[in-house]
Amino acid sequence: MSRIVYVNGEYLAEEDAKISVFDRGFLFADAVYEVSAVLKGKLVDNDAHLKRLARSLGELKMTPPATGEEIEAIQMELIRHNSIDEGVIYLQATRGAADRDFAFPKNSIPSLVMFTQKKSLSQNPAADVGITVITVPDIRWKRRDIKTVGLLPASMAKQAALDAGANDAWFVEDGFVNEGSSNNAFIVTHDGKIVTRHLGTEILHGITRKSVMELAKRENLEIEERPFTPEEAAEAREAFSTSASAFVMPVVKIDGHVLGNGVPGPVSEKMRKLYVEMAMKG
Ligand SMILES: Cc1ncc(COP(=O)(O)O)c(C=O)c1O
Structure with a gap:
């Protein structure tokens, strides 16, 4: 069974997940990310990761793609869908898609992508x-x-x-x-x-x-x-x-x-x- 990933409101099989070629994360690295560990199916230090995410977004004047609570709910859903006992959750928020231009777009909708990776963390x-x-x-x-x-x-x-x-x-x-x-x-x-x-x-x-x-x-x-x-x-x-x-x-x-x-x-x-x-x- 393929991995379930999250892209802008949808939980999809990884081969069906798509992001625009105009996404500024892809064109300008206009994106921030976080990686949280999962141990025994639970997120580690996640509040601090979400706080740092909010700070990164703020420093780049980027609209948050979701609230901290919404993001955590998606993380938990991905842990469940992919039966992650031990591993990491990657999340990436971008300024969204807009015709290629260096200036920040005025009304772009931020993108949010998340996926899990199974990994042995406690025993390495x-x-x-x-x-x-x-x-x-x-x-x-x-x-x-x-x-x-x-x-x-x-x-x-x-x-x-x-x-x-x-x-x-x-x-x-x-x-x-x-x-x-x-x-x-x-x-x-x-x-x-x-x-x-x-x-x-x-x-x-x-x-x-x-x-x-x-x-x-x-x-x-x-x-x-x-x-x-x-x-x-x-x-x-x-x-x-x-x-x-x-x-x-x-x-x-x-x-x-x-x-x-x-x-x-x-x-x-x-x-x-x-x-x-x-x-x-x-
Ligand atoms: C450059 C750099 N420094 C430090 C860290 C460690 O940060 P954290 O403990 O929040 O994972 C990372 C993690 O990705 C990193 O990329």
């Missing part, structure tokens, strides 16, 4: 062994705090990592690590402090980042929100990344430098465990 073999990352120049636009679908630099960075025999890439700008290709970047110093870049327009304000930091504070772990260099990262005791689709992912090698013993560190493992426990509770 990559998290057991840790991943390797390379650093790449951050060639993205300057408003990374808005979650737009303009993801070509992220896709290129990920591919560069795979071509180099690594798993992921961290973006570096002015000598400092901003974040990963699709995640926030953390290191753990030799005196046990968790370090991650402070919020600003340079990075996406990760929902998982925030939850993980709250969990770390509850454990009385010290957190520093500040820039760090690729050299500091390569010398760190541990490193990890956070995202809705991979939770907490231990990093064991950066630019060829093995961290610690080359296996996931205790802080990374603890944060992953705590986050999965929190997410399982719903």
